[in-house]
Amino acid sequence: MKFTRRSFLKLTGASVATTALIEFGYNMAAVAAEAEELRTVGTNTAYTICPYCSCGCGAIIYSDEHGHPIAIDGDPDHPTNLGSLCSKGASMFQVAADSAGKRNTKVLYRGPGGCEWEERSWDDAITDIARKIKDTRDKYFMEKDADGNIVNRVEAIASLGGAAVNNEECYLWVKAMRTLGLVYIDHQARI
Ligand code: SF4
Known part of the structure; x- marks a missing residue:
């Protein structure tokens, strides 16, 4: 064993x-x-990371046969929190339970000056976002600063990460942003 x-x-x-x-x-x-049998016996379990701060504590979500969360615990095998959750992390359950089935899973677009949301496909949305990033980057790319120093940077785009993004994802994200030349890169957990 x-x-x-x-x-x-x-x-x-x-x-x-x-x-x-x-x-x-x-x-x-x-x-x-x-x-009494624990109510988590026989439930489905999913491992996740608390989205609230930079500690990145591990949690286990227990859900019923319909996929609705019924409880959340700290993950005892997670190296950051070893099974504990602070009160904010423990309240993740309310967020997960309250939002079950209510989260928007489609892309909704509202154009400049528009009042109505229109449904778009993910392909359209991602292509659109990529186009805007590339155009902005090309337009504002700065090879040299005012003193003639080579800087190869873009100051017209900023990137803000979220605490639900784990270390490895952050590493890849920052590499991608630096490749574009971004210098304004920060993270929600620092705010
Ligand atoms: S459980 Fe508390 S300390 Fe841990 S990541 Fe969430 S908010 Fe931060």
């Missing part, structure tokens, strides 16, 4: 509690018969 931190804690916690209660004369068989 492979012991993880979680199985070790489960085992030692259960053994210590059981031993202590038996020593006090409790009938553990009767207690076990009456015990």
